[in-house]
Amino acid sequence: MIENILLSEEEFNNSSSNSYLDRIQTLFRHQLKNWELAKTGYESLNSVQVREFHFDDFVIKAQFNPGRIISSAAKVDEKSIRERKCFLCYNNLPEHQKAITFENNFLILVNPYPIFPVHFTIPMLDHLPQLIEDNLQAMLSLTKAIGENYTVFYNGPKCGASAPDHMHFQAGLKNFMPIDWEYEIIKDKKCKILFEDDETKILGCTNYLRKFFAIQSSSKAKTLKVFSKLYTSIQKTQRAYEIEPMMNIISRFEDGEYFVFVFPRSKHRPDYYFSEGDKKIILSPASVDLGGVCITPRQEDFEKITKEIIEDIFRQVSVGEEEFEFFSKSLTELIN
Numbered sequence: 001m002i003e004n005i006l007l008s009e010e011e012f013n014n015s016s017s018n019s020y021l022d023r024i025q026t027l028f029r030h031q032l033k034n035w036e037l038a039k040t041g042y043e044s045l046n047s048v049q050v051r052e053f054h055f056d057d058f059v060i061k062a063q064f065n066p067g068r069i070i071s072s073a074a075k076v077d078e079k080s081i082r083e084r085k086c087f088l089c090y091n092n093l094p095e096h097q098k099a100i101t102f103e104n105n106f107l108i109l110v111n112p113y114p115i116f117p118v119h120f121t122i123p124m125l126d127h128l129p130q131l132i133e134d135n136l137q138a139m140l141s142l143t144k145a146i147g148e149n150y151t152v153f154y155n156g157p158k159c160g161a162s163a164p165d166h167m168h169f170q171a172g173l174k175n176f177m178p179i180d181w182e183y184e185i186i187k188d189k190k191c192k193i194l195f196e197d198d199e200t201k202i203l204g205c206t207n208y209l210r211k212f213f214a215i216q217s218s219s220k221a222k223t224l225k226v227f228s229k230l231y232t233s234i235q236k237t238q239r240a241y242e243i244e245p246m247m248n249i250i251s252r253f254e255d256g257e258y259f260v261f262v263f264p265r266s267k268h269r270p271d272y273y274f275s276e277g278d279k280k281i282i283l284s285p286a287s288v289d290l291g292g293v294c295i296t297p298r299q300e301d302f303e304k305i306t307k308e309i310i311e312d313i314f315r316q317v318s319v320g321e322e323e324f325e326f327f328s329k330s331l332t333e334l335i336n
């Protein structure tokens with residue numbers, strides 16, 4: 001019964017207003033008070049260590065976060081997935097985990113293994129595979145609904161999602177990931193305008209270690225249309241990946257505009273991940289890492305990591321120059 005996991009209306013009655021953002025905040029407070037796992041998870045953020053690596057015009061942070069080993073080392077092969085109980089299905093949620101609904105087909109849950117000071121997991125009610133093509137519109141609605149305080153992100157089934165069998169987004173406190181504020185700085189220096197009209201701009205960004213496309217638009221319909229064309233462009237060279245073109249997506253809503261950053265990927269995990277001994281580094285890049293906060297769940301990796309290694313990891317998991325150029329060209333042709 002879904003009712004059993006929804007936060008009761010009584011819990012909201014004490015809030016000063018009842019906006020959607022307030023309801024989310026109420027859920028967060030409720031879970032920290034009543035769910036030990038969440039309480040411990042957010043308390044552990046107080047002792048998280050951070051290192052900063054400075055590049056020209058931007059910064060990459062490394063966060064030593066032992067709680068994230070579950071996600072970073074998640075087994076996402078078919079057999080492992082088949083043999084475990086899906087932790088995003090509402091009937092499998094832990095006893096004290098509560099939720100609020102979003103548009104009747106998604107749930108907002110507090111993530112008990114946080115990276116952000118406030119971190120939500122947003123699964124679909126139905127157990128359906130992680131695929132973005134038909135769900136970007138939900139992602140944009142969500143981005144608009146909570147965009148004042150949160151950045152929303154999506155990890156493709158082979159790009160960091162620890163539950164590739166269950167469609168979900170995540171959201172974290174705005175301006176925690178450097179990309180949230182760096183985009184304004186780098187867009188003129190490191191991005192090329194591919195298309196521009198009154199309400200929409202499409203940019204291709206390189207020279208930022210990771211390559212990405214930025215769709216900036218005041219129109220949801222236009223954003224969806226552009227994304228669909230970008231998806232088609234990326235799919236042209238990535239048919240081999242059968243599920244969907246590999247990508248991570250970060251989206252924000254600000255001053256009436258959607259900002260959707262699409263990072264096409266060439267690889268799920270860098271070579272370091274599979275190396276043995278000294279060379280091994282457990283860093284499994286997903287949206288947050290591409291957003292500028294690299295998560296290292298093991299202390300030794302956190303200490304070992306250097307600017308050069310970060311550059312190499314981003315180079316390995318991003319698409320190459322030629323491929324990015326191909327996508328840009330193909331997208332430009334489809335748009336015009």
Ligand SMILES: [Zn+2]
Pocket residue numbers: 086087088089126127128165166
């Ligand atoms: Zn499920």
